[in-house]
Amino acid sequence: MQHPDEGTIHSWLDGALSAEEAAQVQAHVADCPECAAAVAEARGFIAASSRILTALDHVPRGVVPAAPSIKLYNRPAWRAAAAVLVVAVGSLVVVRNGDHKTVSSPTMIGGVNTDTAQIVADSVGGMRATVQIPGASPASTQARKPQATPSVAMPIRSGGTSGVAMAGKPTVPADFSGKSVRGATPSDVAARERARDTAVDAAIGRSVAAAPPVSGGMIASPQPAVLSSVAGATMLQSAAARHPSLKVVDTSRVIGAKVTLYEVAPGDTVTLTETLNVQLNAVTTTLPAAEPQARRAMQKSAATAAAQAASPSPIAPPLRVDVVNGVTTISWPDATSGNMLRLSGRMPVERLREIKLRIERERAAAAAKKKP
Amino acid sequence: MTDVDRLFRTYNAALVRYLTRRLGDRDWAEEVAQETFVRALRQTSIQNERAWLFAVATNLVRDEARKDMRRRKHLALLAEEERETMVEPEETTIERAQEAAMARKAVDALAERDRLALLMREEGLDYTEIAEALQLSPGSVGTTLSRARRRLVESYEALQKGREEREKNAAS
Numbered sequence: 001m002q003h004p005d006e007g008t009i010h011s012w013l014d015g016a017l018s019a020e021e022a023a024q025v026q027a028h029v030a031d032c033p034e035c036a037a038a039v040a041e042a043r044g045f046i047a048a049s050s051r052i053l054t055a056l057d058h059v060p061r062g063v064v065p066a067a068p069s070i071k072l073y074n075r076p077a078w079r080a081a082a083a084v085l086v087v088a089v090g091s092l093v094v095v096r097n098g099d100h101k102t103v104s105s106p107t108m109i110g111g112v113n114t115d116t117a118q119i120v121a122d123s124v125g126g127m128r129a130t131v132q133i134p135g136a137s138p139a140s141t142q143a144r145k146p147q148a149t150p151s152v153a154m155p156i157r158s159g160g161t162s163g164v165a166m167a168g169k170p171t172v173p174a175d176f177s178g179k180s181v182r183g184a185t186p187s188d189v190a191a192r193e194r195a196r197d198t199a200v201d202a203a204i205g206r207s208v209a210a211a212p213p214v215s216g217g218m219i220a221s222p223q224p225a226v227l228s229s230v231a232g233a234t235m236l237q238s239a240a241a242r243h244p245s246l247k248v249v250d251t252s253r254v255i256g257a258k259v260t261l262y263e264v265a266p267g268d269t270v271t272l273t274e275t276l277n278v279q280l281n282a283v284t285t286t287l288p289a290a291e292p293q294a295r296r297a298m299q300k301s302a303a304t305a306a307a308q309a310a311s312p313s314p315i316a317p318p319l320r321v322d323v324v325n326g327v328t329t330i331s332w333p334d335a336t337s338g339n340m341l342r343l344s345g346r347m348p349v350e351r352l353r354e355i356k357l358r359i360e361r362e363r364a365a366a367a368a369k370k371k372p
Numbered sequence: 373m374t375d376v377d378r379l380f381r382t383y384n385a386a387l388v389r390y391l392t393r394r395l396g397d398r399d400w401a402e403e404v405a406q407e408t409f410v411r412a413l414r415q416t417s418i419q420n421e422r423a424w425l426f427a428v429a430t431n432l433v434r435d436e437a438r439k440d441m442r443r444r445k446h447l448a449l450l451a452e453e454e455r456e457t458m459v460e461p462e463e464t465t466i467e468r469a470q471e472a473a474m475a476r477k478a479v480d481a482l483a484e485r486d487r488l489a490l491l492m493r494e495e496g497l498d499y500t501e502i503a504e505a506l507q508l509s510p511g512s513v514g515t516t517l518s519r520a521r522r523r524l525v526e527s528y529e530a531l532q533k534g535r536e537e538r539e540k541n542a543a544s
Contacts, residue, residue: 005515006515006518006519006522007512007514007515007516007517007518007519008514009514009518010514010515010517010518010521011499011513011514011517014493014498014499014514014517015498016498016499016513016514042518042521044525045518045521045522045525046521048521048524048525048528049490049520049521049524049525050494052475052478052479052524052525052528053393053475053479053490053491053494053524055468055471055472055474055475056392056393056396056472056475056476056479057389057392057393058468058472
């Protein structure tokens with residue numbers, strides 16, 4: 001018989017040949033080292049493809065969206081500087097004209113409690129999402145090791161295909177040893193496949209032996225381990241969020257205003273502009289983008305200035321909210337100095353309000369220190 | 373009329389696994405499997421049950437794929453994008469997910485006929501059944517399978533090598 005082709009070898013290993021054909025192939029392979037190597041290679045392919053296909057069975061369900069990636073230092077200094085400039089220009093307009101039209105003006109007093117509550121919840125949620133990623137993956141990888149090993153073993157399920165064939169043809173001298181005639185490739189795969197088997201066997205043995213100390217040493221079940229570490233971190237983080245330090249990154253004075261740049265989180269800054277009580281008669285700006293806006297604001301506020309001047313409430317100072325190009329700005333008159341304060345940052349208004357409360361607390365504390 | 377209960381109990385698991393491997397989507401696979409059994413219900417007699425079921429399921433996938441190929445492609449693209457931003461809270465280790473992704477790529481790289489023959493063989497269909505389901509000559513199944521297996525393993529190993537090299541580069 002001439003050398004059987006690859007398809008015939010696979011048919012033979014799959015038990016698809018007639019008894020007569022099978023006997024012929026078997027007899028040939030027994031005498032032909034080249035074909036014995038080809039058979040070994042085919043066995044390797046059969047086992048390996050079974051193993052690869054098993055990996056497809058794990059189709060995840062119930063996946064959840066990942067938290068947005070943490071952007072550290074994604075806001076370059078120039079961007080902050082630009083924000084400062086925009087705010088500064090805007091503030092000059094305020095000095096001149098009072099204020100321009102507002103989007104909404106909830107009162108501070110009514111909003112304080114709920115605002116704070118929201119912020120805490122918010123930041124807890126935010127932090128948890130942030131923590132979960134670094135926290136969960138190493139912990140779960142570690143905790144799951146004992147479980148993961150059997151899943152490696154599972155793919156050697158090729159009994160359905162090659163097992164049957166092998167049972168039918170036990171006399172074939174299966175060449176797994178790598179002394180192949182055809183060169184490295186055939187035995188390569190087979191040898192690797194076999195090495196994998198051995199490794200898996202060893203791994204199973206090891207994991208069985210290692211399982212009790214591993215799970216006992218960590219925490220009884222992997223799931224709580226992950227959860228508790230995440231929860232712990234979350235609590236720490238939320239505690240930190242409740243008493244955060246406002247870091248002053250930069251202060252500068254432009255005409256009629258004091259600008260403070262706070263860093264509320266790494267890469268997250270807000271700008272506080274305190275407009276001092278000076279009157280300007282003319283505003284000149286060189287910022288092309290801000291200019292038309294400033295002008296429009298001036299025109300608008302000129303129209304509403306009288307009405308607004310008539311009704312400033314001393315108990316609940318109005319809080320003005322503006323959102324321009326994703327930058328939220330809130331402004332309110334300072335209770336003690338009467339200066340106009342403006343706080344801007346790229347964040348939701350709730351967050352700004354919370355920062356505003358913190359700033360006010362710090363200002364009050366600073367003022368109290370100065371007095372005695 | 374065919375005894376659908378028995379058919380379902382005997383073949384559903386294998387059929388769903390076959391379809392899941394074929395489609396990469398468990399829910400879709402279950403849907404197609406159910407539709408396959410519904411079709412079986414309408415048959416007065418089926419000669420080779422397993423070959424018939426796998427052939428019908430394969431054709432259902434093919435018909436549907438033909439019908440809205442563009443929509444599916446778009447959705448697959450979206451799903452791919454989304455997958456990049458998803459984490460699985462449990463079950464999957466990173467290595468396992470990577471293995472699954474590479475396996476998916478390697479399987480997708482096969483020619484359709486090779487892929488189907490291989491997936492059917494993995495569910496225990498014999499050469500006659502595969503030939504019947506895919507309308508091949510029985511003599512060509514061995515060649516088809518040997519080619520499919522070799523290509524699958526080779527492209528998987530190429531992907532694996534590429535990943536190892538990337539990891540090495542990332543580490544250094």
